[in-house]
Amino acid sequence: MTNNLENITGQIDNEISSKFLNEIDKTKLQLIKGWFIERSSQLQPWKSFCNINKFSKPKNAGEVSKRLFTNIKIYQGNYIAVSAMLILYCILTSPLLLFGLVMSFGGCYYISTRGQGKSIKLLGRDLTMAEQYGLVFLISLPLFFLASAGSIVFWIIGASAFIIVLHASMLELKSVDLELQEVNIL
Secondary structure, eight states: OHHHHHHHHHHHHHHHHHHTOOHHHHHHHHHHHHHHHHHHHTOOOHHHHTOGGGBOOOSSHHHHHHHHHHHHHHTHHHHHHHHHHHHHHHHHHOHHHHHHHHHHHHHHHIIIIISTTOOEEETTEEEOHHHHHHHHHHHHHHHHHHTTHHHHHHHHHHHHHHHHHHHHHHBOHHHHHHHHHHTTOO
């Protein structure tokens, strides 16, 4: 899976960097690519992550905290993937939010590539690049307000925290330890 991800990100990197990006943007893209590759390599098998037979009620608060610490450390990549799925769900089920995001990113893309850092003239006034980004922000702000983007952000945070804490506190440590020893992770 890591090779496929590296091939895809390599193709995207070559395609994008050859056309639009300066050296600072290329460095940022490399950092983001490295972060995603590292997280994808930390993904544990979904079969063990979702195995209901390994769930049990913790005996006391000490066991809950030990399970939370250990399971979050082990399944960090999986929890990030679950949070990403919740984000994607929210974007796809809210058409106004999707429209606002497309407009925002489209405006920023247009300013960075088509404008090439040049000022534009609007109503007899030259707008610098920073002012152009500010204008995109001001136009996008009502869309995000109407789409309830603030409540969506807090819903994602709350739902992710609930799912992560519930899963990590209920998953038995001994089954996690045995399984990880089988694949030589610990």
